[in-house]
Each structure stands twice: as structure tokens, then as C-alpha cells.
Amino acid sequence: MSTSDDSRESNGREGSGKRLSLPAVMRQASEQLADLVQCEVGAVSAIKANENGWSADVEVLELERVPDTMSVMASYHVELDSEGSLVAYERVRRYARGQIDRR
Template sequence: MQVVAADSRGAGKAELSASAAAAEALRHIGELVTSPPVGVTSVEPVEDGWLIEVEVLEERRIPSSSDMLALYEVELDHDGELLAYRRRSRYARGRAGTGNGAG
């Protein structure tokens, strides 16, 4: 879903909602990396658009609790166009930092 906002000259410009930005990030990551995206872990508005984190299943293992996952950061402009992406971390499933000193 797109929201139209007026810029400083009064002309309308399309801006993505947070959920639409998340969907665009999943689409872009799906096209750029060979591993399947698992889901979006965060969406944050930034000055030039959106900053989205996407978790990707990089390596399936048996048991699945030892799968290797990665966290990608995706930058989109206000129209959903890809500005940049990067892999921020790689970790075994269930081993990511939880903010409580673990990981």
C-alpha cells in the first residue's frame, strides 16, 4: 500500500508503508541471494526511505536446529527501489544474540 505525501513544492510523491517496504525488501533479497528469505525481523523509517532487516536460511542442516541463518540489511528509497544491501551476520539457528547477554 502506498501513501501519497506532498513534497516541498506541493507535488505528490509516492511513499511506501512499512508493510509494503518489508514486502519489497523480501522481493529484492529473493532476487539477489540464492538462499530463501525466512522473514523480516525489523522495519525502520530513515531519512531517505526504509531500513529493513531480513533473515535468510543460508544452509539447511540436520537437525534443523543447526541450520545456518544470516541477517541482511536492506536499504530502500521511498519508492521501494533498492539502494543497498549487506549481510550483517551469520549464525546457527537459535544462536543469535537476544539482547540478554546470550549469543
């Protein structure tokens, strides 16, 4: 295994053109978004492979409040390329942590 192969695997990337694993993409989306928006990631609520890589919805804690149910959360839609690098993100919703969607 070459040095470039070692670095790809240590970053959660798989060699020889294989698609990243779902857990690796979840980690990549969480870590990169947290770094960009400087907020704690709560969860990856959706993830889907597409022709250009991956898309995911990531929930983050934007403003911590007491009680916890009043904390402000946000949902971000992110796009990652086939190697797991974040290429776009957009905040699509803000809500109180205790809020439940009515669907």
C-alpha cells in the same frame, strides 16, 4: 487512473508522492533480497523509515541442515529508496538457527 498509476499500485507503490506502507516495504525488501542472494527469506526482523526511504534487517536461510536447528541463517541490513527499490545490502551476521542472542 492512468496505466502508470496501475503499475505503481500493482508493485505495492502508492501514487501522489505518498510513502509506501510498512507491509509493502517488508514485501519489497524480502523479495528483492531473496532474488539477489538466492536464499529463502525467513523474516524481516526490523524496519525503519528514514529521510531517503527505508532501512530493514532481513533474516535469510543460507544453508539448510538436519536437524533444522543446525541450519545456517544470516542477517542482512538493507536500504531501500522511497519507492521501495533496494539500493544497498550488507550481511551483518551468520548464526545457527537454534542460536539465541544473549542480551
